[in-house]
Amino acid sequence: MTLLEGPNLVGAARDAGCRIEAVFAREDDRTVGDEAVRVSEQVLRHLAGTVHPRGPLAVMGVPVSQPVERSCLVAFGVADPGNLGTLIRSAVAFGLDVVVTHESADPWSPKTLRAAAGGHFSTSIETEATLDDLRGRGFTIVGAVPRGGADPAVLGEIDRAAIIVGSEAHGFPLDVESDMEVTIPTAPGVESLNAAVAGSILAYVYSASRRS
């Protein structure tokens, strides 16, 4: 189970046909109907675990892992739920699916859901795939590395790319074999980008290169 907060997230989950077990809202919250359990401010705050919950809150069953079919961002050890949610939001914006693996944050935690701003409900999120699985299913494994890789524009030539975004602390793992490596060119002396930013830029470039 997980917890959704705010009318947008709760609405998106409902529209996507997700299983909502219970909804809690303030007495005067008109964004939900009769199905909502009306609670006091204090109870809402306790349930949400935040100081100023927006409400409504919905308890939702975590959807099962959905096999990705389109090119995807692969969060590979992305530990921060905010970064993971941002990657999901960007993947959706640029028409990609998402794989979450290798000790990444929980894709369905409330923090990840908040950062993704509803993106969870417009893309496939696969949580049980290994890179070998993906390769076996025809994906080209692309590693994002801080130096020495090809210009990201080569992504446009790949039909089904699985773009690996490594952990905040360690980047792309050295012991993973990729089929291709790309590097986002940066100014001299710059070690790295924020993980969510790096993945989002590659998703943008993938989408832009396919258009042109």
Next chain:
Amino acid sequence: MTLLEGPNLVGAARDAGCRIEAVFAREDDRTVGDEAVRVSEQVLRHLAGTVHPRGPLAVMGVPVSQPVERSCLVAFGVADPGNLGTLIRSAVAFGLDVVVTHESADPWSPKTLRAAAGGHFSTSIETEATLDDLRGRGFTIVGAVPRGGADPAVLGEIDRAAIIVGSEAHGFPLDVESDMEVTIPTAPGVESLNAAVAGSILAYVYSASRRS
């Protein structure tokens, strides 16, 4: 005054010639020298305000506003210090300066500093400029809007661009007159990107278009 945490930030500030007033570190912290005041774990935690401070901690005078000269990202009401820090980190990576204005988060708060990963010390950060000031100094004001703007690739044709990144909640402000508007193309139905991601993608495109 502000507070820097961790050997990388403290080192970057010192290398940049910033005024460090005091350094606090654990007894066994060898990343700093004799100038550090040695404190207990408990005192370090109290000073840092975080549960697991890395140490060392340095108290630093906030540098004065530095006029930007290169093209820049303009944080215009970016309220989240994490987003603001990420924008600063990306600006540095792509060779841009930074303007922080219009009720954005404090660029020198500890959270912003952490998210920028040392970027503050490799770029100009101007905190007292209005858009009219920038225009008067020869900058082209570019608004990032969710729809209807030109493809970001036009950024490559601008000599000195001031790229406005609007607030997380409201985006580019309607009452601001820009000289040009750009839109990052996204999938149908997608309302917006994370503010730090949008600014970072535009910084990337600016840098990539100038190279090609």
